[in-house]
Amino acid sequence: MDPILLGAAGFLVVLVLLALRVPIAFALAGMATICTLIFFATKSGDFDLVRAFRPTTTLLFSNTFELIHSYNLSMVPLFIALGHVAYRAGITTDIYHAARIWLARVPGGVAMASVIGCGGFSAITGSSVACASAMGRICVPEMLRFKYDPRLATSSVAAGGTLGSLIPPSVLFIIYGIFTETSINKLFLAGVIPGLLSLAGFVLVIYIWVKRDPSAGPTPDESEVSGGQRSSAALKAWPALLLFVIVIGGIYGGIFTATEAAAISLSITLLVSVLQRRLSFADFKTAMWETVTQTSAIFFIAASAKMFVAFIALTGIAPTLVASVEAAQLAPWLVLAAIVAIYLVMGMFLDPLGIMVLTLPFMVPLVEGMGLDIIWFGVVVVKLLEIGLITPPVGLNVFVISSVVGSQVALEKIFAGILRFLAMDVIVLALLVAFPVLSLLLPNSMWQ
Amino acid sequence: MLGTLERALSGVAALCVIGLCVVITGTVLSRGLLGWSIPDDVIIVRELMIGAIILPLAYVTSSRSHIAVEVLYNHLGRRTQLCLMAFGTSFGFVTLLPLLYAAWNELLYALEAETYFFGDLELPEWPGKLAFFVGLFFFIFRLSLLMASDLRTAWNGEGSADNAKEL
Amino acid sequence: DSVKAETVLTYAEASPNRGARAKALNWFADEIAKRSNGDLKIEFQWGGALFDAKSSLKGIGDGAADLGSVIAAYVPRQMHALAVADLPLGNPDGWVGMRATYDLASNNEALKASFEKHNVGFVAAFSTSAVQIACRGSAIRTVEDIKGKKVRGIGAYGKVFKDFGANMVRMSIYKAYQGLDTGLIDCSQGYTYAYRALKQYEVADSLTIFDWGQIGAFAILGNKDSLAALSDSQRAVLREVSSEFADHYGAILATANTDAEQAFSDGIDGRKMEIIRLEASERAKLLEASKKYVTEWVEKANDSGMPGEAVLAEYQELIAKYQAERDEKGYPWAR
Ligand code: NA
Numbered sequence: 023m024d025p026i027l028l029g030a031a032g033f034l035v036v037l038v039l040l041a042l043r044v045p046i047a048f049a050l051a052g053m054a055t056i057c058t059l060i061f062f063a064t065k066s067g068d069f070d071l072v073r074a075f076r077p078t079t080t081l082l083f084s085n086t087f088e089l090i091h092s093y094n095l096s097m098v099p100l101f102i103a104l105g106h107v108a109y110r111a112g113i114t115t116d117i118y119h120a121a122r123i124w125l126a127r128v129p130g131g132v133a134m135a136s137v138i139g140c141g142g143f144s145a146i147t148g149s150s151v152a153c154a155s156a157m158g159r160i161c162v163p164e165m166l167r168f169k170y171d172p173r174l175a176t177s178s179v180a181a182g183g184t185l186g187s188l189i190p191p192s193v194l195f196i197i198y199g200i201f202t203e204t205s206i207n208k209l210f211l212a213g214v215i216p217g218l219l220s221l222a223g224f225v226l227v228i229y230i231w232v233k234r235d236p237s238a239g240p241t242p243d244e245s246e247v248s249g250g251q252r253s254s255a256a257l258k259a260w261p262a263l264l265l266f267v268i269v270i271g272g273i274y275g276g277i278f279t280a281t282e283a284a285a286i287s288l289s290i291t292l293l294v295s296v297l298q299r300r301l302s303f304a305d306f307k308t309a310m311w312e313t314v315t316q317t318s319a320i321f322f323i324a325a326s327a328k329m330f331v332a333f334i335a336l337t338g339i340a341p342t343l344v345a346s347v348e349a350a351q352l353a354p355w356l357v358l359a360a361i362v363a364i365y366l367v368m369g370m371f372l373d374p375l376g377i378m379v380l381t382l383p384f385m386v387p388l389v390e391g392m393g394l395d396i397i398w399f400g401v402v403v404v405k406l407l408e409i410g411l412i413t414p415p416v417g418l419n420v421f422v423i424s425s426v427v428g429s430q431v432a433l434e435k436i437f438a439g440i441l442r443f444l445a446m447d448v449i450v451l452a453l454l455v456a457f458p459v460l461s462l463l464l465p466n467s468m469w470q
Numbered sequence: 471m472l473g474t475l476e477r478a479l480s481g482v483a484a485l486c487v488i489g490l491c492v493v494i495t496g497t498v499l500s501r502g503l504l505g506w507s508i509p510d511d512v513i514i515v516r517e518l519m520i521g522a523i524i525l526p527l528a529y530v531t532s533s534r535s536h537i538a539v540e541v542l543y544n545h546l547g548r549r550t551q552l553c554l555m556a557f558g559t560s561f562g563f564v565t566l567l568p569l570l571y572a573a574w575n576e577l578l579y580a581l582e583a584e585t586y587f588f589g590d591l592e593l594p595e596w597p598g599k600l601a602f603f604v605g606l607f608f609f610i611f612r613l614s615l616l617m618a619s620d621l622r623t624a625w626n627g628e629g630s631a632d633n634a635k636e637l
Numbered sequence: 638d639s640v641k642a643e644t645v646l647t648y649a650e651a652s653p654n655r656g657a658r659a660k661a662l663n664w665f666a667d668e669i670a671k672r673s674n675g676d677l678k679i680e681f682q683w684g685g686a687l688f689d690a691k692s693s694l695k696g697i698g699d700g701a702a703d704l705g706s707v708i709a710a711y712v713p714r715q716m717h718a719l720a721v722a723d724l725p726l727g728n729p730d731g732w733v734g735m736r737a738t739y740d741l742a743s744n745n746e747a748l749k750a751s752f753e754k755h756n757v758g759f760v761a762a763f764s765t766s767a768v769q770i771a772c773r774g775s776a777i778r779t780v781e782d783i784k785g786k787k788v789r790g791i792g793a794y795g796k797v798f799k800d801f802g803a804n805m806v807r808m809s810i811y812k813a814y815q816g817l818d819t820g821l822i823d824c825s826q827g828y829t830y831a832y833r834a835l836k837q838y839e840v841a842d843s844l845t846i847f848d849w850g851q852i853g854a855f856a857i858l859g860n861k862d863s864l865a866a867l868s869d870s871q872r873a874v875l876r877e878v879s880s881e882f883a884d885h886y887g888a889i890l891a892t893a894n895t896d897a898e899q900a901f902s903d904g905i906d907g908r909k910m911e912i913i914r915l916e917a918s919e920r921a922k923l924l925e926a927s928k929k930y931v932t933e934w935v936e937k938a939n940d941s942g943m944p945g946e947a948v949l950a951e952y953q954e955l956i957a958k959y960q961a962e963r964d965e966k967g968y969p970w971a972r
């Protein structure tokens with residue numbers, strides 16, 4: 023069977039299965055299994071399922087096992103645990119109490135505080151999923167408690183989580199730097215302004231949303247808030263501030279890595295919670311229980327997506343797409359549009375790392391050949407991959423939030439809210455593409 | 471009985487997450503304060519990750535916590551919904567069997583060949599492979615029970631597929 | 638029967654299509670296509686798209702890919718015989734190492750048996766070229782300087798650093814840049830050309846040349862059945878190009894290392910690195926401390942029913958043979 027056809031059919035059937043309510047992980051893993059079997063069975067012209075079995079099972083196993091058997095990804099369960107523990111200990115409620123008092127008069131203030139919190143959290147984690155996991159547990163229940171529109175409460179954090187890879191440190195920039203042999207620090211610097219621009223965009227979305235529909239983000243009743251209340255509320259939120267200062271100082275001061283920061287954050291949070299006697303053993307058990315359930319469900323989807331990536335690699339779809347873009351001899355802006363389209367479509371189904379591995383070996387020479395700046399392209403790619411985390415049908419960040427809120431808010435509602443943030447993402451992306459200076463200003467000024 | 475076992479597996483997974491935190495925090499502290507690192511910390515963390523992620527899968531399945539898209543589903547009749555539910559669990563069960571088979575083979579190989587990780591302690595590879603197989607086995611076993619119950623419900627066309635939760 | 642279609646072999650490579658090794662692999666594929674008149678082709682799966690480096694041996698043996706790069710350190714039990722080429726034996730020359738490994742892996746019964754057992758065949762050998770160390774702040778001039786330094790290191794080399802009192806920090810070579818930058822590590826073990834490719838000169842102040850050893854247990858292996866299915870003429874082309882691979886990659890490594898060293902001492906992007914050559918007496922201390930790990934390798938080989946001493950002796954003879962050839966005639970690309 024023609025591999026390209028098989029690959030296209032694979033994508034299509036996944037879509038159909040998802041529409042039929044087959045769980046996302048089953049659809050991806052199942053189709054990866056079936057299609058890989060067909061690929062190897064038909065590889066030599068005839069059809070031999072027996073011969074196909076060994077290479078297929080080896081690919082399925084190694085991709086699942088090695089994805090999970092990872093030191094770097096240990097930050098995901100640890101940050102998820104951090105979110106649950108901080109929530110159970112009430113640390114997050116203190117932050118929100120402060121945010122609520124401080125932002126009492128701003129429409130959608132708590133949602134804005136959440137997104138800004140995501141921006142801050144991005145500076146201590148390199149992974150968007152880790153960012154959405156911890157912030158999701160911390161922010162979404164509080165916003166729901168404040169009677170925020172569930173769509174706004176969930177989608178703002180799912181979108182805010184995508185700042186995790188644009189604002190340094192960032193796993194995606196590290197991988198991109200390895201693939202392109204560019205300085206990882208320059209890439210990190212290049213992500214700062216686009217990250218802040220995205221953050222500002224999300225805040226603007228919330229502002230417009232709540233301005234047009236004030237019931238989506240109700241302001242507190244007690245609008246008369248004294249200065250004394252403000253400072254006492256801020257003081258009560260000190261553990262969170264302390265954590266932030268220690269972690270930022272530790273990463274940038276060379277005491278621990280961004281991966282290690284996850285464990286350090288969790289340890290500090292546990293220590294403070296126990297010392298302040300605000301975490302009972304029963305609460306701790308509940309937090310850990312929620313942690314493993316959520317982590318397991320998220321990783322199972324990621325592992326299934328990785329199996330699907332291996333199958334797509336076999337089909338050779340990515341090099342074929344890039345070659346056809348190259349062969350079409352389009353105007354440069356059309357080539358860029360085609361590249362953006364490829365990343366958006368792949369981002370609908372696959373995880374960011376998988377997409378990078380599949381596309382960069384072929385995409386980077388094409389872009390370099392056009393004389394474009396490779397650091398700037400890295401920012402564009404990471405922004406596109408971040409968008410993929412919140413586009414349907416497979417949007418890992420949305421699933422993360424969904425696994426926090428459970429059946430409280432339907433998945434479709436989250437995606438419905440996401441649409442407004444996606445519109446802003448498209449605008450920010452267009453700005454990043456049109457004005458490379460936004461990405462290149464910092465790296466170029468620091469290294470003459 | 472099965473429910474107790476599934477909760478126990480999740481409990482072990484929670485201990486693995488705590489283990490991750492202890493090993494990594496311990497490394498940072500000992501490196502900074504004592505100029506010494508826990509031997510093979512990276513390998514221990516990677517092995518703990520398998521336990522943390524795979525062992526709770528059976529419980530996630532029994533509580534039907536696998537994320538699915540319900541846009542179309544919500545507009546369908548009850549009978550069709552029950553059929554789709556049964557299709558989903560059956561599809562997952564059948565297509566995940568090869569992975570279980572591979573996990574069994576890998577475990578056997580790790581035990582027979584006594585494979586190990588290069589490092590200070592030359593830790594054996596089998597514990598991670600065992601955790602992977604055990605987690606996957608109970609996950610797929612639970613999936614087979616769900617499938618049986620979903621198929622029965624769809625066939626009878628009555629009750630709610632969520633009854634399977636009480637299994 | 639129509640004309641038999643060309644054969645396409647899938648090559649699974651865990652690293653991206655950048656740098657010296659990717660260049661050599663592309664040469665390998667191009668030469669094979671050229672010399673077989675397009676009858677034998679190689680298609681790469683870069684960046685571990687198909688499977689991770691740790692699964693490489695299994696993936697190739699089970700036919701998920703036809704060819705691939707295998708690092709013995711990831712499969713220490715399975716590829717213990719090949720791992721002789723990782724030992725710190727005072728053999729820093731990449732070309733010499735690759736030539737020796739190629740001969741050993743092609744002819745030694747113990748190595749051949751270990752490949753056979755995992756359903757793979759040996760194709761060609763890589764090397765990292767000589768193991769060096771780059772430091773930020775105070776440099777390593779004597780082995781005493783290693784003490785107390787936070788070092789990223791791997792293999793037996795890392796173990797020796799630890800024995801000399803280094804505080805070992807585990808991270809990948811790609812993360813060493815940030816590690817040096819933030820001060821999380823003081824020194825990173827690596828290879829001269831790699832310090833340039835990974836831009837580590839931006840964050841390191843000195844490069845200490847050890848002439849200590851290399852990571853050479855790093856090979857192109859092929860699925861046994863895929864190799865067996867090749868026609869005689871295809872197999873001949875593959876063998877011819879594989880044998881020349883050491884010369885070709887040796888030239889790339891040597892040039893890249895010389896150029897990088899020059900760039901570091903002349904200054905690159907406004908940064909300079911001090912180049913330090915370890916004195917012979919200090920180098921002797923390193924080699925003495927390494928002996929423990931050589932003995933360990935031999936004992937482990939004997940335990941698994943392999944003639945450890947014999948394999949080691951044969952490898953060292955081959956090293957000596959090619960060192961002599963190099964000293965006498967120069968490198969093949971400079972003849
Ligand atoms: Na970040």
Ligand code: NA
Nearest residue numbers: 369370410416
């Ligand atoms: Na998506």
